[in-house]
Amino acid sequence: MDLSYRLQQLTSLRVDPDGRVLRLTDSELFDYPWVYVVEPGALHFEDAEVRALRKYLLNGGFLMADDFWGPLEWENFEREMKRVVPEHEFIELPMSHPVFHCVFPLRMSKNELQTPNFWTGEQSQSTGVTWEYHDGEECRDVHIRALLDDKGRMMVIACHNTDNGDGWEREQEFPYFFQTFSEKRAYPLGINIIVYAMTH
Numbered sequence: 001m002d003l004s005y006r007l008q009q010l011t012s013l014r015v016d017p018d019g020r021v022l023r024l025t026d027s028e029l030f031d032y033p034w035v036y037v038v039e040p041g042a043l044h045f046e047d048a049e050v051r052a053l054r055k056y057l058l059n060g061g062f063l064m065a066d067d068f069w070g071p072l073e074w075e076n077f078e079r080e081m082k083r084v085v086p087e088h089e090f091i092e093l094p095m096s097h098p099v100f101h102c103v104f105p106l107r108m109s110k111n112e113l114q115t116p117n118f119w120t121g122e123q124s125q126s127t128g129v130t131w132e133y134h135d136g137e138e139c140r141d142v143h144i145r146a147l148l149d150d151k152g153r154m155m156v157i158a159c160h161n162t163d164n165g166d167g168w169e170r171e172q173e174f175p176y177f178f179q180t181f182s183e184k185r186a187y188p189l190g191i192n193i194i195v196y197a198m199t200h
Contacts, residue, residue, distance in 0.1 A: 003168040006187050011103060011195060024049040029056055034197050038165050040065045041073025045080050054084045057147075057155040062197040065156065067163040069132050069139045074160055081147065081156065090145040090158065099144075099157070099196045104188035110142040115167040115186045121177040130181075131161060153200065157193055164190050 008015040022029055025048050029035070035056075037043070045053065057063065068077060078090060093099060100106045106113065114130045115121070124130050131139040139161050147156040167186020171178050 002171055003187075003190060006168075007191055007194060010187075010191060013195065013198065024052045024056070030059070030061070033060065034062045034064065034194055036165075037063060037065045039067050040077045040080075041068035041070075042076060043080055045083060050083050057085060058149065060153075062154065063156045064193055064197075065158040067159075067165050069161050071138050074143075077158065077160075085147060085155070088147045088149070088155075090147055090156075093144045093146055093157075098200075099146075099154070099192055100189075101192070102196045102199070103192050106188060106192070110144060111140065113144075113185050113189060114142045114162045115164050115181045117163050117166045118170055118174050118177045121166075121181050122174055124180075125176060132163070154197065157197075159189070 004015045004017045004019060007013055008017075020028075020032065022032070022035070024045075029052065053063070065077060068074065081090075095106070095108075095110060116124065116130045116132055120129065120132055133139055142162050143158070143160040145158045145160065146154050149155050164186040167177075167182040168190060171182065
């Protein structure tokens with residue numbers, strides 16, 4: 001996995017290059033301090049998954065959600081997370097938050113952090129469009145939101161209206177996309193999030 005390789009290459013973290021695909025109800029979930037959920041805009045948790053994820057998060061686990069677009073997908077994701085930790089509300093993270101500066105100093109606006117899918121990214125050379133139209137023009141605005149526990153520890157980070165996962169793959173296929181979005185946006189943000197999660 002490209003992200004695992006880059007994380008080990010660019011930081012002092014020792015990383016197993018073989019990612020794991022787990023169900024939230026798998027007992028080994030608790031062996032992993034960081035989990036990644038892609039395209040959560042239409043997810044629905046079973047009751048057992050709600051209980052397992054709540055236990056995981058409140059006992060030190062960290063979840064990153066990524067690649068979902070527009071208000072309808074956000075509302076669904078927020079509603080499902082409310083089932084997991086109903087006592088906590090998402091907050092919008094300002095660009096001054098340490099998560100944006102702990103390894104790579106991201107001196108840009110959130111919208112300049114937007115990573116589209118590779119096709120949209122390649123087309124952006126001529127169109128200037130870096131958002132995916134899943135639900136109207138609201139997709140233009142990137143939101144990085146978090147759920148904090150009672151002690152202020154970040155449990156969940158949600159990267160909305162951006163697709164970091166596409167930025168972590170296809171390194172050899174699309175040079176413009178890699179140089180513009182992977183190197184400058186997706187990898188720095190992803191590495192910052194993981195290092196922040198592991199050290200705070």
